[in-house]
Amino acid sequence: MIKQAEARELGGCACGAVRYAMNTAPILSYACHCTDCQQLTGSAFILSGWIEKTEVELLSGEMTTCKLPTGERGSTVHFCPQCGTSIWTEYSPGFWFVRLTTLDNQTAYPPDMHIFTRSKQPWLNLSGDIPVYEDYYDRETDWPAEKLARYNAAVEAIAG
């Protein structure tokens, strides 16, 4: 079993203009195989970490944003305008979905689950211990209790 990192992790874009810190582990990490994520990454899936915005700090650089009609309520991608590296996306208010391989420690957070595998690349082998969902999943039943508690606390804090 790969040990998950617990401490603050630094990351950034390919050209170095954008640097950021994640102060704690994401609530949940996942590999999303939807067609939008495949297009945005130029790869078979995205590796994203779902985390409270309050746990993420932009240390340097400025990002360009683009609103896209992806996901249920749309999404806003944030990327470095100098090199094009996308750093994080907002799907719901109060949370960032951070691209986990933009962390300097690129293996810090293996995915907790694979989602939208109905559109996965046919050659990709997903055998192993990581749960696989053809579409999305039911957060209430499929997330461990501590992740759910952290998520619900963050949603309450955002609602104020």
Place this chain on the structure above:
Amino acid sequence: MTNSDSDNTAVEQSVEQSVEGGGCACGAVRYALTGTPITVHACHCTDCQRMSGSAFAMNAWIEKSRVELLSGALASRTLPAGKGTSTTHFCPQCGTSILTEYSSPKFWFVRATTLDNQQAFTPDIHIWTRSKQPWLHLPDGVPVFEAYYDREQVWPPDSLARYHAALV
């Protein structure tokens, strides 16, 4: 030329010049490939992991003459990569990376899942797997290289012929 000759020519061209359309997430950039790639890499290097936001980039290696930009303008950035440089071309509106130039100005490396048919091409070769994500299982029966490889030893003759023809 008779009608039947003309029809045959049209059929042959449509087979040879299979066109795959592709583009960025916001739709500003559209392009077409007018042929199949010479080879397709899944590159697991740390640069590709960072730039893709994934475990690897799926790069289709193709002659520039077989790639047509149909709409939109791409921004570009040159960065050090290995012993040389790479120049990534991305949509300045949505950040989607589309094309990269590596060692030679004759070729593009097209991000294969920016094609509308995202399953059009399967990686022929996995490279730089020494830095691959530890949880990822690589498929059986496909060449896997911890670093790079010798193209003369690995590529089929038709790929090599295309490669050398493009360099002339």
